[in-house]
Amino acid sequence: MNQKINMKPYVTQGILLVFLSTFLTATGQVLWKIGSKTLEVGAISFFTNIPVLLGIFCYVIAVVLLILALTKEDLSVVYPIYSASYIWxxxxxxxxxxxEIHLLNGAGIFLILLGIGFLAKGSKKRMLHANTHEDKEAAP
Amino acid sequence: MKTALWAIGIMFMNTLITAVGALLLKLGAMQLAQKEGKKEHKEIWKLWKHHLLFFGLSLYGIASILGIYAYKGGDLNKVFPIAALTYIWTMVLSVKYLKEPMNPWKWAAIIFIAIGVSFVFF
Incomplete structure (x- = not known):
């Protein structure tokens, strides 16, 4: 029993951070969509648009949470969870x-989610083999 | 609401700029790790001093502003998913500039994301 096994809980702090980030990202997008309706080209219109500003606030927090999550978790874990924002x-x-949502648009989101899942899988493979690969390259 | 072609175009530019921004952030983060060890990322407010990180974040900002205007030209459920193209460009840039290896999973990802995003036209 002395053997130390690197076991993490199923839902880690990093994963919770990503989840929180997906909700804030989605909230930001909805606020931007609402704000965009009255938005015109120009700095005054942009910086006086309350929904747009609130959306920026949400998005900035979402990105900070995502970066914090990335310091704790692999990209191959963060990517697929973050893609939940497409569902929200x-x-x-x-x-x-x-x-109005057409069946095809929903199907498109489904394909995108699958694609991001594949990307995560592909990135994970890289992580597993990365050490041997880099060692070879680093050798003079 | 039918999606305007210009909105799709602006969102497309958003994804390209975001991908370049991500590359700069990665390069900046690597530089940071090399220069000062891993402690610095705890002091988030000092990060702006690093030019690559600053430019990377600026590109994110510019891309976001473009994105907000793109939302004027279509439904959110159609315009927002275009952002997923960023994953493709990021993959391509990382293979080219960060020498990350390509593999069948990533090819599958490119195909699925591209088809999924193209459904925006329906």
Whole structure:
């Protein structure tokens, strides 16, 4: 029993941070969409648009949380979880913004999520082999 | 609401700029790790002093502003998913400039994301 096994809890602090980040990202996008309706080109219109400013606030916090999560978790863990924001945005588009959603658009999101999952898988493989690979390259 | 072509174009530019921003952030982070060890990232407020990180973040900012204007031209559920193209450009840039290896999973990711995003046109 002395053997130390590197076991992490299933839901780590990093994963919770990413989840929080997905909600804030989605909230930011919805606020930006609402703000964009009255937005015109120009700094005054931009910086006096309350939803846009609130959206920036959400997005900045979301990015900070994501960076914090990345200091704790691998990209291959963070990527797929962060892609949940696509689902929240889809749901918010339907129920809050009352947008019309076609089956194909939902299917598109599904394919994107699958793609991000594949990317995570591909990135993980790299992590596993990275050490031997880099050692070879680093050798003079 | 039908998605305007200009909105798709602006969002496309957003993804390219974000991907370059991400590359700069990665290069900046690598430089940081080399120069000062791993302690510095705890002092987030000092990060702006590093030029690559600063430029990377600036590009994120510019891309976001473009994105907000792009939302004027279409439904959120159609315009926002275009952002997923960033994953493709980031992959391409990391393979080219960071020498990250390519593999079948990443090829599959490119194909699925590209097809998924193209559904925005329907």
């Amino acid at each position: 945005v889809l749901l918010a588009s339907a129920y809050l913004l009352k947008e």
